[in-house]
Amino acid sequence: EDKVVQSxxxxxxxxxxxxxxxxxxxxxxxxxxxxxxxxxxxxxxLFMLTSSGIEKKSxxxxxxxxxxxxxxxxxxxxxxTGDSAIYLCAVGSGGSNYKLTFGKGTLLTVNx
Amino acid sequence: GAGVSQSPSNKxxxxxxxxxLRCDPISGHTALYWYRQSLGQGLEFLIYFQGNSAPDKxxxxxxxxxAERTGGSVSTLTIQRTQQEDxxxxxCASSLALRGGTETQYFGPGTRLLVL
Numbered sequence: 001e002d003k004v005v006q007s008x009x010x011x012x013x014x015x016x017x018x019x020x021x022x023x024x025x026x027x028x029x030x031x032x033x034x035x036x037x038x039x040x041x042x043x044x045x046l047f048m049l050t051s052s053g054i055e056k057k058s059x060x061x062x063x064x065x066x067x068x069x070x071x072x073x074x075x076x077x078x079x080x081t082g083d084s085a086i087y088l089c090a091v092g093s094g095g096s097n098y099k100l101t102f103g104k105g106t107l108l109t110v111n112x
Numbered sequence: 113g114a115g116v117s118q119s120p121s122n123k124x125x126x127x128x129x130x131x132x133l134r135c136d137p138i139s140g141h142t143a144l145y146w147y148r149q150s151l152g153q154g155l156e157f158l159i160y161f162q163g164n165s166a167p168d169k170x171x172x173x174x175x176x177x178x179a180e181r182t183g184g185s186v187s188t189l190t191i192q193r194t195q196q197e198d199x200x201x202x203x204c205a206s207s208l209a210l211r212g213g214t215e216t217q218y219f220g221p222g223t224r225l226l227v228l
Contacts, residue, residue, distance in 0.1 A: 055174075088154065
């Protein structure tokens with residue numbers, strides 16, 4: 001059974017701190033790894049990573065994938081209160097290009 | 113453009129009643145997904161529709177759950193004889209059906225279902 005594990009489960013930081021969120025996986029026939037940000041209810045897409053070692057970056061957020069060690073990290077620098085959310089990691093695997101296995105998420109709280 | 117929409121936003125029902133949840137995907141997206149998110153859990157895949165192909169129903173937890181997609185657009189998830197363990201947020205997503213690779217899924221705001 002495919003498995004995606006995120007850590008930590010929750011994290012509280014102060015504005016301006018840098019945070020690193022972790023996602024490890026055990027899946028059959030890895031295809032891609034996706035990060036989503038979930039505020040209130042709707043997850044919003046952040047990044048998709050398919051190649052190892054390539055960093056995807058958008059503003060203060062960046063992510064890298066290590067296919068050899070089977071994990072990814074999501075970095076957020078100079079955190080702001082608006083970064084408070086659940087960050088979800090999902091892995092596409094197997095013979096389909098649509099089925100994603102999600103981790104339980106990391107709840108990030110950024111205090112002013 | 114308009115994103116994925118879902119209705120109702122919240123639904124409270126009594127145990128044993130049937131409920132219908134609706135999803136309107138992004139215009140032009142041929143793929144549609146339903147997920148369930150229970151408290152403290154990750155998203156659990158329920159069902160996938162792609163064009164006129166037979167849906168992938170492998171994630172439906174029991175025969176009380178069913179879904180339809182009419183005209184390749186709007187979808188309805190029906191839960192019959194609801195149980196308290198059905199209480200969760202039900203999320204719908206849609207995507208362009210790409211050949212190869214992984215489709216990026218865009219999510220709606222969800223329906224929070226509470227079964228009393």
